[in-house]
Amino acid sequence: MEYILGVDGGGTKTLAAAADMDGRIVAETEFGSSNFKSSGFEKARENYTAGILKLAAKLRKSFKDKTPFFKSACIGLAGLNTAYDRKMFNELVLNDDLKLILDIENTILVNDTVIGLAAGSMKKNRVIIIAGTGSNCYGINAEGGQAKANGWDHILGDEGSGFSMGIHTLRAIMRAYDGRGPETLLMENVFEYLKIKDIDELNMWTYDTEFSKDRFASLSLVLCNTAEMGDKVAIKILKKEAHEAILNVKTVVSKLKLENKDFDLVFVGKNFRCKKYFTDIILKKLKKDFPLINFLPLINRPVEGAVRLAAEI
């Protein structure tokens, strides 16, 4: 029997869904990283191959189907940014072990923003802004144009992300400690959150463990709570990150010439839970600049967007 395949491949976990030819999801599987940047090429390839084969095995079992075949597929991949990334992901995803169950000619690899946007909006003019651990923005317009801004990861970019919030939280604490910056409740709130007691331990927490963006991004919750306590330093950091997110959207909107058009803005990522000093600031400013904008939190899962795009191939 023939199916379509949608994949949401992340640095920590990957979701794969098989749908029937009408686009209804009939089987799913979840497995580890399919990103060579976070887990190394061999491990990512191994995870990915085993995961897709497992999905095929489920189809065999559920539908007594001896030869399930994915007639088309859309693979959304976090970290697919450059030509080099594409070359690596092509090798990883379109590998010989999967050739028997997959029509490689009808398989597309896209950045995970693309499947997120497909999951979040059906409108012809649409943009997605992500503010999770990382930051990304992508959109398409009725003329088929595409545009992106940011999504360059933590050294080259990620302004407006949870990682950026976390780093600026830590730096504000050190500035206060040194006397280079104003006092802030961030110090005691972060100490409490991390269950540490002093700057020495903050140094150890920062440097004496393997570098992880997630660990720093987790501090964005403390930052948000501290801002809501009225702390000026925390509020200032959040407002700055909110303006970076606004800049991401404005850049994409401008490239797509959507300024005066009716378009959806899908927003997703844990930082949008921070209402007063992040989400509200962003939505208010964008509404002012783009009167015909419609805001939509992403409710569907990105893997559903991948299935939708695979169905259109």
Add this chain to the structure above:
Amino acid sequence: MEYILGVDGGGTKTLAAAADMDGRIVAETEFGSSNFKSSGFEKARENYTAGILKLAAKLRKSFKDKTPFFKSACIGLAGLNTAYDRKMFNELVLNDDLKLILDIENTILVNDTVIGLAAGSMKKNRVIIIAGTGSNCYGINAEGGQAKANGWDHILGDEGSGFSMGIHTLRAIMRAYDGRGPETLLMENVFEYLKIKDIDELNMWTYDTEFSKDRFASLSLVLCNTAEMGDKVAIKILKKEAHEAILNVKTVVSKLKLENKDFDLVFVGKNFRCKKYFTDIILKKLKKDFPLINFLPLINRPVEGAVRLAAEI
């Protein structure tokens, strides 16, 4: 015979100098990293022990001295910031293999800013500002007070450093590329410097090699050259970093209550080679705020400061 020992221990190389009891350097040796943070504890301990034993061997040979003994020692260490660092460095430096040639009771471990300051100024009120790969500021006053600001390394601090300049250079390029920020000559100048041809290769240069602060800090030279070509984006980055350096100094000066006193400011680090948009801005502003300040570039080597401090023990 008895000697005094001075050490300048860095993350890449370590210099050790033996001086006679009048403080005249009579033998030197250079060896690898003595910093457990950059080379691991065992390797750093091994380097350090072998290096000091080699210095003792030189004394034996030069002075036909069978039992050279370091009566006092001052060990300057990059990365000695916290109580945890001190515990680790104590184990590393005051180890059993060296006990026979060293008076551990008369050995002091200090941050490398302390030996830099001792090398750079004899004045009672004195401050040192470092803007190399990292950023640091430290001072002492006539009353014996000490103060520092920054020096928290690349995640928690390093504002005003070459590393910070490098990162902001890269981010400005990505902003221009995205359309999030103004166009800048930094893009073509960095491409030329790195011998790369596009953003894909910049991504690879950034992420596909082991993380190294030095690599990013090396871009500060391109930043300086680009600013001197009149590029507004480059000038803005440099001015911001200069103001961070100024803030470091002002914080230390304020803690030491040197505002209206005659004091030396020793400056060191490759970024001070960037005159027009870094050094000149810093010196002009500080001269205005602190009329009795004296500027001194660091000419002596920090290891000479270590010897001087060891002689005072």
